[in-house]
Amino acid sequence: xxxxxxxxxxxxxxNARTGRIEMRRGEIRTPAFMPVGTAATVKAMKPETVRxxxxxxxxxxxxxxxxxxxxxxxxxxxxxxxxxxxxxxxLTDSGGYQVMSLSELRKLTExxxxxxSHLDGSKHMLTPERSMEIQRLLxxxxxxxxxxxxxxxxxxxxIAASMEMSMRWAKRSRDAFDAGTEHAASAALFGIQQxxxxxxxxxxxxxxxxxxxxxxxxxxxxAVGEGQEAMFATLDFAPGQLPADKPRYLMGVGKPDDxxxxxxxxxxxxxxxxPSRSGRNGQAFTWSGPINLRNARFAEDTAPIxxxxxxxxxxxxxxxxxxxxxxxxxxxGAMLMTEHNLAFYQQLMEAMRIAIEEGxxxxxxxxxxxxxxxxxxxxxx
Numbered sequence: 169x170x171x172x173x174x175x176x177x178x179x180x181x182x183n184a185r186t187g188r189i190e191m192r193r194g195e196i197r198t199p200a201f202m203p204v205g206t207a208a209t210v211k212a213m214k215p216e217t218v219r220x221x222x223x224x225x226x227x228x229x230x231x232x233x234x235x236x237x238x239x240x241x242x243x244x245x246x247x248x249x250x251x252x253x254x255x256x257x258x259l260t261d262s263g264g265y266q267v268m269s270l271s272e273l274r275k276l277t278e279x280x281x282x283x284x285s286h287l288d289g290s291k292h293m294l295t296p297e298r299s300m301e302i303q304r305l306l307x308x309x310x311x312x313x314x315x316x317x318x319x320x321x322x323x324x325x326x327i328a329a330s331m332e333m334s335m336r337w338a339k340r341s342r343d344a345f346d347a348g349t350e351h352a353a354s355a356a357l358f359g360i361q362q363x364x365x366x367x368x369x370x371x372x373x374x375x376x377x378x379x380x381x382x383x384x385x386x387x388x389x390x391a392v393g394e395g396q397e398a399m400f401a402t403l404d405f406a407p408g409q410l411p412a413d414k415p416r417y418l419m420g421v422g423k424p425d426d427x428x429x430x431x432x433x434x435x436x437x438x439x440x441x442x443p444s445r446s447g448r449n450g451q452a453f454t455w456s457g458p459i460n461l462r463n464a465r466f467a468e469d470t471a472p473i474x475x476x477x478x479x480x481x482x483x484x485x486x487x488x489x490x491x492x493x494x495x496x497x498x499x500x501g502a503m504l505m506t507e508h509n510l511a512f513y514q515q516l517m518e519a520m521r522i523a524i525e526e527g528x529x530x531x532x533x534x535x536x537x538x539x540x541x542x543x544x545x546x547x548x549x
Contacts, residue, residue, distance in 0.1 A: 173356035173383050175415050181529040183407070183434040186521045189415060191309055192354060193249070194256045196224040198415065199431045199520055201513045202259060202439040207232045208242075208252040211444050212502040213510070215254045221479065221507065222514030225256060225310075227439045230263035230302050234292070235285050239305035247307030259310035259439070261419070262299045262341070262360075265317045265388075276316070278333065296340035304351040311351075312386065313341035313359045320364040320394045331362040331369050335376040342380050356383035358417060361410065364389050365402050374409035384415035387435070391420040400429050407434035424453055424516055425540055428533050431520050443513050447506035450494040454512070457541035461505070466491040479511035 170192040177187040189196040203210045203218055206229040210218050218226060228248055233239060245251050248258055264281075274283035280295030296314040303311040315334040318327050338359050345357045359377035363369030377385060387406050390399045399421075407416050417437035418430050427438055443453065450462040454474035459466075461473075472482040473490065481490075481504040493501030523532035 172354055175384070175413070177413075179525045179527075181524045181527050182432070184431050184520070184524045184529045185434060185436060186524040187436070189257075191257050191356070193309055194224065196257060196437075197517075197521060198436040199427075199517050200224060200437050201427065201517050202227045202437065203444065203510055203513075204229075204439055204441045205252070205254075205258075206441070207236070208248060210506075210510070212448060212499070212506045213444070215252060217507060218254075218510065219256065221511040222518065223256075223510065226254060226258055228258050228260045228306065228308070229266065230260050230299060230306070230312075231266035231294075233260075233306060234263065234294075234302050235287055239302040243305040243307070247305075249307060257309040258307075259358075260303045260306055260308035260312065262312040262314040263294055263302070264299070264315045265420075278336075280314075280337075296337045297344040300341055300344035300348065304345075304348045304355075307351075309355055310384070311345060311355055311357045313338045313357065313382070315360045315362060315388060317362070317389050317392065318364065320389065320392060320398075322364075324366060324369075327362075327364045327366065328369055331373050334360065334362045335373060335380075338377055338382075339380050342382070358382055358384040358386050358415075360386040360388040360419070361406065362389050365394060365398055367402075367405050370402070370406050371409050374406075378411055382414070384417060384437075385410040386417040386419050388419050390418065391422050391426070391440075396423075396426060396429070399426070400433070403430055403433040403435065424513070425537065427513075427516065428520065428536055431524075432529070432533055443509035444506045447509040448502040450501075450505065451509075452490075452505055452512075453509050455536075455539055457539075461487060461491050461494050463491075473508050474512065477508065477512055477515065479508050481505070481508040481511075 171190045174190045177185050179186050187198050203223050203226050205226045242248055242251050249255055274281050282293050284291055299314040314337050316330045318330040346352050359382035361373045363373045410416050415436045418435045421438050422440050450460055452459050452473045455476050466487045469487040471487055474482055523529045
């Protein structure tokens with residue numbers, strides 16, 4: 169019988185770790201990057217192409233899927249894996265971040281969050297219990313506890329109160345998850361550390377989550393505008409506050425140099441829309457830094473996006489052709505650019521795993537930073 173969930177650390181190098189998560193739908197190599205399939209699709213990609221880039225797991229979004237097509241409908245159709253033709257692990261976020269971003273459309277109470285859909289204005293209530301129910305109906309493999317994600321620039325007492333409520337919601341999430349006996353027997357539940365940039369609040373949050381007990385622990389409330397320097401300063405202490413024998417997941421991160429810096433500080437899992445969103449907008453990530461294929465200088469460039477990349481887009485198409493597709497608004501341009509970016513991210517994760525195994529991660533990180541230059545014609549992602 170395949171394991172419900174286990175995490176094994178194969179090697180460490182400083183604070184960096186490499187290992188694997190074993191679940192009934194497959195193995196997840198760590199450090200791992202999860203492409204974001206918000207609405208049961210990684211935009212511009214077929215699931216088999218996502219897998220071909222090297223992805224072991226993808227992320228789905230509770231908020232968006234509860235609104236359209238609806239969790240109950242997905243369940244009737246056999247669950248999210250069958251619905252979207254992805255047979256490997258899926259992590260679903262709790263919906264908390266998206267609901268919290270609807271500041272003009274929501275009402276927050278101890279019970280949960282009442283909000284109006286951004287699609288049609290219909291009224292909904294999302295609580296820890298309902299979030300667990302939705303993720304159960306979707307058939308998620310890794311379920312995220314329901315939390316609030318406050319802005320880091322708010323007063324400390326506001327952030328502290330939000331963190332405390334998130335910890336109460338974490339306990340309710342744990343209880344509701346365990347009550348769904350069949351799902352709890354086959355899925356994992358992760359808690360989410362909050363506390364913004366404050367070391368003391370993050371310690372309090374980590375202690376509360378550890379007391380409740382989770383299969384893994386996420387670091388929430390970062391990559392929300394605080395900047396890389398502040399994020400890294402927080403990651404200098406936050407991962408070490410969490411159990412060393414459990415996966416550590418940094419939510420919503422990030423740029424390639426963010427990933428290297430976070431792995432250096434002990435993070436095991438990541439997700440971000442950046443590679444797919446950037447691809448749709450003409451930005452490609454390379455070992456020499458990001459480039460904007462919309463720029464006129466690529467109009468007659470016969471080189472691949474990145475000569476070090478092994479993806480099919482780089483093996484087959486030139487920068488000049490991709491420049492033409494992107495400038496023309498052709499769908500193929502978005503498909504090929506997204507494929508390259510996701511493949512690049514997976515190649516980066518694989519390179520970091522090998523460097524950790526071989527005990528040379530510090531040298532790898534230094535070499536990466538030297539080669540990864542500033543954006544050339546960079547665009548907003």
